Amino acid sequence: MHSSKEYVALMELHGDVNLEKLYEVFKMFTGKIYQRPPLRSSVKRSLRVREIYSIDLLEIINRHVLFRVKCESGTYIRKLCHDIGLVLGVEAHMRELRRVAVAHIREELPVVTLHEVSEAVYLWRKYGDETLIRKVVLPVEYIVAHLPKIIIKDSAVDAIAHGAQLAVPGIVMLSNDVKKGERVAILTLKGELVAIGKSFMEAEEIVKNEKGVAVKIERVVMDRGTYPPLWKKAKKEEKSE
Amino acid sequence: MIFLKLLEGRGIEFVKRLDSIANRESDYIVKSEDVTDERYGYYPFERPINLYIEYGFIPLDKPPGPTSHEVVAWIKKMFSIGKAGHGGTLEPKPPI
Numbered sequence: 001m002h003s004s005k006e007y008v009a010l011m012e013l014h015g016d017v018n019l020e021k022l023y024e025v026f027k028m029f030t031g032k033i034y035q036r037p038p039l040r041s042s043v044k045r046s047l048r049v050r051e052i053y054s055i056d057l058l059e060i061i062n063r064h065v066l067f068r069v070k071c072e073s074g075t076y077i078r079k080l081c082h083d084i085g086l087v088l089g090v091e092a093h094m095r096e097l098r099r100v101a102v103a104h105i106r107e108e109l110p111v112v113t114l115h116e117v118s119e120a121v122y123l124w125r126k127y128g129d130e131t132l133i134r135k136v137v138l139p140v141e142y143i144v145a146h147l148p149k150i151i152i153k154d155s156a157v158d159a160i161a162h163g164a165q166l167a168v169p170g171i172v173m174l175s176n177d178v179k180k181g182e183r184v185a186i187l188t189l190k191g192e193l194v195a196i197g198k199s200f201m202e203a204e205e206i207v208k209n210e211k212g213v214a215v216k217i218e219r220v221v222m223d224r225g226t227y228p229p230l231w232k233k234a235k236k237e238e239k240s241e
Numbered sequence: 242m243i244f245l246k247l248l249e250g251r252g253i254e255f256v257k258r259l260d261s262i263a264n265r266e267s268d269y270i271v272k273s274e275d276v277t278d279e280r281y282g283y284y285p286f287e288r289p290i291n292l293y294i295e296y297g298f299i300p301l302d303k304p305p306g307p308t309s310h311e312v313v314a315w316i317k318k319m320f321s322i323g324k325a326g327h328g329g330t331l332e333p334k335p336p337i
Contacts, residue, residue: 096305103263104262104263104264105300107302109300110300111300111301111302112299112300112301112302113301113302113304114301114302114303114304114312114315114316117299117301117316117319118319121319121320124290130290130293133290133293133294134286134290134293136299137293137294137297137298137299138248138297138298138299138300139248139285139286139288139293139296139297139298140285140296140297140298141255141259141285142248142259142262142298143298144259145259145260145262145263145265146263146265148267149256149259149260151253151256151269153273153275154275154277154278154281154282155275157281157282168272169273171272171273172271172272172273172274172275173253173269173270173271173272174269174270174272175260175265175267175268175269175270176267176268176269176270177265177267187256188277188282189252189253189275189276189277190251190252190255190277190282190283190284190285191250191251191252191253191254191255191256191259191284191285192282192283192284192285192296193296203270206272207270207272221296223295226281226282227278227281227282228281
């Protein structure tokens with residue numbers, strides 16, 4: 001997910017540093033920073049720019065520094081700790097890390113433990129009681145809650161599920177913040193996620209236009225055949241004419 | 242759970258609740274009229290349990306230790322031993 005991330009990290013300094021200096025260096029690392037991905041990383045190790053939206057000191061005990069960092073996707077916090085240590089002149093490393101938010105998905109919302117999932121599955125399988133499953137599992141739509149949205153006609157759903165692009169006539173309504181080149185979620189009138197894609201048009205263009213491809217589909221979520229394949233019928237009729 | 246109450250709603254109401262949960266304040270523009278056919282698909286909270294799981298997402302509090310990859314494998318295993326014959330398409334996606 002290419003969205004903002006939020007972490008709480010525990011950094012251990014290798015020497016003593018006064019609080020003022022620490023605040024100063026945290027400030028230096030706020031905003032756009034250069035970062036080279038660490039040796040053990042899953043991406044190409046070239047210097048890249050990442051934005052740190054904020055760093056807040058939560059607690060400091062001797063050489064242990066607990067802080068909260070909000071940053072752009074693709075920022076390595078272990079590396080951030082290392083680099084902060086270098087600038088402080090005492091060196092430092094990351095001891096512990098917890099991700100507390102990805103975009104709008106935050107830990108204060110109901111995050112569940114593996115035990116709770118296991119319990120829910122057990123109750124369902126053993127006693128056919130699905131109430132806990134319905135609390136532990138959330139509808140997939142929740143994941144795209146942060147995206148601009150386009151709601152489509154029933155008749156357009158199956159074509160999208162088969163990989164077609166979304167054309168203007170299939171649209172019922174849209175949020176006014178749909179932007180050209182940006183990601184949108186495509187939903188049914190029942191609120192089911194059909195797919196996500198990149199919009200080819202601004203919201204106003206979609207409203208104005210009568211035809212044309214509005215969204216290039218990137219990922220289909222809904223199973224084929226959930227809605228009737230009206231587009232196939234239309235094709236056949238065209239042929240027989 | 243209070244949170245689930247915030248999400249509940251059907252159709253457009255549900256979509257608007259998604260927006261409010263993500264702090265989105267956007268208005269909707271109606272392009273054309275259409276009515277959904279109740280015979281197809283399901284309102285997200287009314288999906289039968291196997292579909293509810295298939296189109297489900299678990300905001301999982303991953304403990305330190307096991308990798309995300311391992312945890313996903315466990316979750317898949319837990320759910321695929323569900324109702325006989327419906328194991329194949331179950332794929333909950335824990336993202337955190």
